[in-house]
Amino acid sequence: MDMEPILDVKQLTMKFGGLRALDKVDLDVYQGQIVALIGPNGAGKTTFFNCITGMYDPSGGDVLISPPKNGRPQRINGIKPNKVTEKGLARTFQNIRLFHNMTVLENVMIGCHCRMKAGILGAVLRGASTRREEEAVIQKSYTILKKIGLEKYVNDFAKNLPYGAQRRLEIARAMATDPFMLLLDEPAAGMNPQETHELDELIIRIRDTEGISILLIEHDMKLVMSLSDRIFVMDYGKKIAQGTPEEIRKNPAVIKAYLGEEIDA
Amino acid sequence: MLVNELKKSLFVSLWFMFLTFPIMVIQVNTVENIIQWRWANLFFVGVGSFVLSALWRYLIRRKEQGIQETEVDGVARVTLSQRLLNNRRFTIPALFVVSILALAFPFVFSLYQTNIMITAMIYVLLGLGLNIVVGVAGLLDLGYAAFYCVGAYSYALLNYHFGFGFWSVLGIGAGLAALFGIILGFPVLRLRGDYLAIVTLGFGEIIRLIMENWNAFSFGPSGIANIPRPGFFGVEMNIEQVTIYVYFLMIGMSLFTIFVVNRLQDSRIGRAWIALREDEVACQAMGIDKRKTKLMAFALGATWAGFAGVIFAAKTTFINPASFTLWESINILCVVVLGGMGSIVGVIVGAFVLILLPEYLRFLSEYRILAFGAVLVVMMVFRPGGIVETVRRTYQYKETA
Numbered sequence: 208m209d210m211e212p213i214l215d216v217k218q219l220t221m222k223f224g225g226l227r228a229l230d231k232v233d234l235d236v237y238q239g240q241i242v243a244l245i246g247p248n249g250a251g252k253t254t255f256f257n258c259i260t261g262m263y264d265p266s267g268g269d270v271l272i273s274p275p276k277n278g279r280p281q282r283i284n285g286i287k288p289n290k291v292t293e294k295g296l297a298r299t300f301q302n303i304r305l306f307h308n309m310t311v312l313e314n315v316m317i318g319c320h321c322r323m324k325a326g327i328l329g330a331v332l333r334g335a336s337t338r339r340e341e342e343a344v345i346q347k348s349y350t351i352l353k354k355i356g357l358e359k360y361v362n363d364f365a366k367n368l369p370y371g372a373q374r375r376l377e378i379a380r381a382m383a384t385d386p387f388m389l390l391l392d393e394p395a396a397g398m399n400p401q402e403t404h405e406l407d408e409l410i411i412r413i414r415d416t417e418g419i420s421i422l423l424i425e426h427d428m429k430l431v432m433s434l435s436d437r438i439f440v441m442d443y444g445k446k447i448a449q450g451t452p453e454e455i456r457k458n459p460a461v462i463k464a465y466l467g468e469e470i471d472a
Numbered sequence: 473m474l475v476n477e478l479k480k481s482l483f484v485s486l487w488f489m490f491l492t493f494p495i496m497v498i499q500v501n502t503v504e505n506i507i508q509w510r511w512a513n514l515f516f517v518g519v520g521s522f523v524l525s526a527l528w529r530y531l532i533r534r535k536e537q538g539i540q541e542t543e544v545d546g547v548a549r550v551t552l553s554q555r556l557l558n559n560r561r562f563t564i565p566a567l568f569v570v571s572i573l574a575l576a577f578p579f580v581f582s583l584y585q586t587n588i589m590i591t592a593m594i595y596v597l598l599g600l601g602l603n604i605v606v607g608v609a610g611l612l613d614l615g616y617a618a619f620y621c622v623g624a625y626s627y628a629l630l631n632y633h634f635g636f637g638f639w640s641v642l643g644i645g646a647g648l649a650a651l652f653g654i655i656l657g658f659p660v661l662r663l664r665g666d667y668l669a670i671v672t673l674g675f676g677e678i679i680r681l682i683m684e685n686w687n688a689f690s691f692g693p694s695g696i697a698n699i700p701r702p703g704f705f706g707v708e709m710n711i712e713q714v715t716i717y718v719y720f721l722m723i724g725m726s727l728f729t730i731f732v733v734n735r736l737q738d739s740r741i742g743r744a745w746i747a748l749r750e751d752e753v754a755c756q757a758m759g760i761d762k763r764k765t766k767l768m769a770f771a772l773g774a775t776w777a778g779f780a781g782v783i784f785a786a787k788t789t790f791i792n793p794a795s796f797t798l799w800e801s802i803n804i805l806c807v808v809v810l811g812g813m814g815s816i817v818g819v820i821v822g823a824f825v826l827i828l829l830p831e832y833l834r835f836l837s838e839y840r841i842l843a844f845g846a847v848l849v850v851m852m853v854f855r856p857g858g859i860v861e862t863v864r865r866t867y868q869y870k871e872t873a
Contacts (some may be wrong), residue, residue, distance in 0.1 A: 260757060278625045292759035298755070306750035309743075312867055317747045323740050327768065330739030331732050337739075344740075349869040384759050410598030 211273045211280060212298075213238050213420060214388060219284075221251075221258050221269035221444075225342075228254040230444040231268065234422075238275050238447055241421045243431045245455075246441035247464060252424045253301055255441070256392055260298045261288035266370035271373040272296065274387050293321045297386035300426070301393045307366035311357060312378055314365050315348035318383025334360075348383060354416075355379040355409065375409065382413070389413065391423040395430050403430055408433060416462065432456070440464065477529050557817060557863065559792025574723055578716040586719050588831050590787055593722040594780050595823040599807035600733050600816065601776025606805065607813035608737060608863075609769035612669040612747025615656070615676025616804050619649040619774035621683060621796035623781020628791055629689075630695040638702040640784050649778025650771040652679075657770035661763055664752070674802050683793040702786045718787050723857060726820075727784065729776060734816055736772065738865060739842035744770055746814075801840050810851055812858025821859050 220279040221229040222420070228251045236242045244252050264285045273280040274295045283291055291310060292298075297318075306314050329337045350391055352358050355375050360368055363378060374394055381389055395403045407430055413419050417470040421431035425431045431438065432452045440448040440455060448455060484698060489552060496513040500506075554742050556562045578586040590871070605613045626645040630636040656675050660668050683690045690696075701714045702721060744765045747755045756762050785791050803826070811822020829847075833840050851859075 230558055262753070263755075288756040289759045290762050292757060297759075298753065298757055304751050304754035304757075306747050306754065308750055309746055310866065312869070313746075315760050316867075317755070317760070320740060320744055325740045327736070327772070329705075330741050331735045332741075333842060339826070341740075345867045362490060378757060397492075446564050457482055 210237060211263055212236055213273055213275060214422065215271040215273075216255075216259065216268070217271070218268040219255065219258055219265055219270065221254055221263060222266040222357065227444050227451045228463065229258065229265070231446070232441065232446045234439050234449075236420055236422055236445070238387075238416065238420055239337055240421070240436045241410065241415065241439045242442065243425050243432050245426070245428075245434040245438060246447075250441040250464075251444040252441055253392060254444075255422065256298060256390055257348070260296060260390065261286055261290070267332055272388075276387070284336065292384050292386075295385065296379035296390060297384045297388075298390040299374075299381050299392055299394060303319070303373050303377060303395065305365040305373055305376060305380070307364065309365060310362050311360045311365055311368065312345070312348050312362065313350065314376055315351055315379050318380040319344045319347060324440070341456040344373040351379050351382050354412075356383075357403075371398050371405075374398065374402075375406070378409070382419070384420060388420045388422065389424075391421060392428065393424050394420045395425055403427060406430070407434060477533075478526065481522050481525040481529060484525040485518045485573045488521035489514055489518045520834070524790060531854060534625075557860070564589070565577075578719045582714055583715055586715050587787075588828065590715070590719055590722050592824050592827040593726050594784055594787070595804065596726050597729050597776050597780040597783075597821050598804045599811065599819040599823045600729050601773045601780070601818070602804050603773075603814065603819045604733065604736070604745070604776075605769050605773035605809050606742065607815070607819070608742060608749065609645050609745040609766065610793050611769060612665065612802060613655070613770075613773070613804065614669050614798070614801050615672035615674070615679070616773070617796040617800035618656075618676040618679035618778060619652055619777035620804075621679050621793070622649045622652050622774075622798065623778035624777070624785040624791045624795070625696075625781070627782040627785040628699050631699060634695060638700065638782070638786050642715035642779065645782035646775045646778035649774040649781065653770040653772075653774030654767055655707055656774075659766040661766055673798065673801075676798060680793050680796050683796070690793070693792055693794070695790060695794075697790045699785050699789045699791065701789060702783075722783065725779060729779075730820070731817060737814075737816070741765070741768065758792045804840075806848065808850065808857060812860040812862060815858065815860045815862040818858045818862070825859065 214234070214236040216232065216234040218231045218233065220227065220231055225414055226343065232251075232255060234242075234244070234255075244255065246252055247270060254263065257263045259270050261283070268284070269282055270284040271280045271282055272294060272462060277293075281294070283294060283296075305319060308316070316378055323340055325337045325340055349358070349361065352361060355378060357368075357372060357376055357379060358364050360376075365373065373396075377387070378394065380389065391410070395406050398406060410421060410423070423431075423434075438448075438450065438452055438455045438459050439446060440458070447460045447464055448458045450458065474856065496517055497510050499508045499510060501508055523814075541832060556566075598616070601619075602613065602616050605611050605616070605692065620815065622643040626648045627636075627638065627641040630641050632767070656672065662670050675866055682692050701709075702718060704717055737745075744755070744760045747758070747760060748765055748769075752762060784795070807822045807826050808819055809822075810826060811820070812818025830840055830844055833843060834842055855861075
C-alpha cells in the first residue's frame with residue numbers, strides 16, 4: 208500500500224482538565240478499508256470520534272485527511288463539525304440521534320443539506336433551479352433508503368421505527384452527505400444476532416459498491432473480527448495495539464486489557 | 473374501576489369543601505356583628521368540584537386510551553383538523569367562504585369590528601414570525617415583543633425626525649428588526665431551552681426599558697403621538713376609509729406572510745430549522761451550519777415583527793413602551809402554542825381565537841382573563857399539539873429500478 212492514508216491521525220491528544228482522555232493516539236485508514244477501533248468501556252473511543260469530527264477541539268496532535276477525489280492532505284482538527292462533514296467525513300452516534308419528529312425520508316434529506324445551495328431567496332421564489340435541486344434530493348434520498356433497505360418506512364416518523372431500522376437510518380443519513388469515509392459509533396449496539404448479521408452485510412456492501420471507507424467503534428467481537436481489515440485497540444486513552452484481526456486476537460496486551468492482569472489458574 | 477374513579481372524585485370534592493369552607497361558608501357580618509353560615513355554598517362547591525373532577529378524569533382516561541390505541545396500531549392518530557385540511561373537498565369551499573367573508577367584512581360590520589380584525593391580523597403576522605423561531609426552529613423566545621417594538625419605533629421616529637412615509641419605513645423597519653434579531657442571536661447561539669428563554673426575556677425588557685427611559689431618543693413613557701396613517705398615493709381619506717384601507721393592507725400582508733413562511737418552511741432552510749429543533753448535535757454532524765441556521769431563524773422571525781410593528785404604529789397613530797411589555801411577548805407565544813407549533817393554519821387560527829375571544833368575552837368582564845387561563849390549561853392538557861397540529865409533509869418520489 209503505497210498510497211496516502213485518507214485519514215491520518217497523528218499523536219492525537221485530548222485533555223479534560225487533568226484527565227487525558229486521549230494520549231498521543233495514532234491511527235490511519237486507507238481507501239477502501241474497514242477499520243475497527245475497539246477497547247474496553249471508557250477507553251476514549253468516542254472521544255476519539257468526537258475529536259476527528261469537530262465536536263471537540265483536540266488539545267494536541269493532528270488530524271489529516273486526503274479525500275480520494277482531491278488527494279491534497281489537509282489538517283482538519285479544530286474546524287466545526289459541519290465543515291468536517293462537508294469535507295467528507297460523516298458519522299453516526301452511539302446513542303441514536305435521529306430527528307425523531309421528521310419522516311425517514313426527511314432525515315435523509317437533511318443529510319443532503321450541505322450539498323445543496325438554495326438560500327432564503329431561492330426558497331421563497333422557488334425558481335426552476337431550486338425545484339430541480341429539491342427534486343434531485345428527494346430522489347437521491349429515496350435511492351439511499353432503498354440501498355439501506357428502509358424503503359418501506361419512507362414516510363414514517365423516525366421515532367416509530369424499530370430499533371435496528373433506526374440504527375440503519377443513521378447510516379443512511381450519514382451516507383446522504385456524500386462522504387468518502389463513514390465513522391460508525393457502535394452501529395450494532397443493542398441489535399439481535401439477525402440484525403447484526405444484516406448490518407455486517409450492509410457495511411461490506413457500502414464499502415464495495417459505494418467505495419466509502421469505514422472506521423467503526425464496536426464491542427461485538429464477532430462482527431469486528433469478520434468485518435475489519437485492520438483493528439486498533441485503545442485502553443485508558445492510549446493506543447495499545449494495531450494490526451489485522453488475527454494479530455489482535457493473539458496480542459497479549461489486548462488480552463490483558465480485556466481480561467485484566469495475568470490470570471493465574 | 474368506575475366506582476374507584478368516582479370515589480376519587482368524591483374525595484376531591486370533600487377536600488375542596490374543606491379547603492374552601494372558611495371563605496365560602498363563613499361570612500362575618502361586621503354591621504350586625506353576627507356570623508352568617510352559607511351552607512348552600514358548601515353544597516355548590518361540593519357538587520361543582522365533584523363534577524369537574526369526574527369530567528377531568530374521564531377526559532384524561534379517554535386521552536390515554538387514544539394513545540394506547542395508537543401504540544397498538546402503530547398508525548399515527550389523525551386528528552379531525554388534519555383530516556379536514558388534507559381534504560380538498562373541504563379546503564377549497566372553506567377558502568372560498570373565508571375570502572368572501574374577509575372581503576365583505578369591513579363593509580358589513582362596524583368600524584370597531586374592523587379594527588379588531590386588523591389587530592387580529594397583526595397578531596397573525598406576529599404569530600407566524602414567532603412560529604419560525606419557536607415552532608419550527610425550537611428556540612424559545614420570550615422577548616419577541618422587542619422586535620415588534622423596534623418596528624413600531626422605527627416608523628414613529630423616522631417619521632418624526634425625517635418625515636419618512638409608511639411605505640418606505642415598512643421595509644426599513646423590517647430590516648432593522650431583522651438586524652436586532654441577529655444582534656440578539658449572536659450571544660445566544662450556544663444557549664438552549666430555559667437559558668435561551670431567560671436571555672431573550674432579558675433582551676425584550678432591555679429594549680422596552682430603553683424606550684421608557686431614554687427620553688431624548690424615544691420620548692419616554694409618554695410615547696409618540698400623531699403618527700401618520702398609511703398613505704395611498706397621496707389620496708386624502710377619512711377615518712373610515714383609512715381603516716378599510718389598513719384592513720385590506722393587512723389582508724395583503726397576511727397573505728404575503730403566509731406565502732413566504734410556507735415556502736421557507738417547506739425548503740432546505742425549513743428542514744434545517746426543524747432538524748435544529750430535534751437535535752442540535754446531530755444537526756451539525758449532518759453538515760448544517762448551526763450558527764447560520766439559528767441566526768437566520770432569529771432574523772427572519774424578527775422581520776415579521778418589524779412589519780407588524782410598523783403597521784401597528786400606523787394603525788394606532790400613537791405608540792408608547794407600554795405596548796411592548798413581557799405580557800405582549802407571552803401573548804404572541806400563546807398564539808403560537810395554542811394554535812399549534814409549527815403549523816401555519818394553526819397559528820392563524822390561534823391568533824384569531826386569542827384576540828377575538830377576549831374581545832367577545834367582554835361580557836364576562838373581570839372573569840375574562842380567568843376564563844382565558846382556564847382555556848389555556850385545558851388546551852395544553854388535552855391537545856398539547858395545539859388547535860391545529862402540524863402535519864409532516866410527505867414527499868413524492870419516483871420508484872427507481
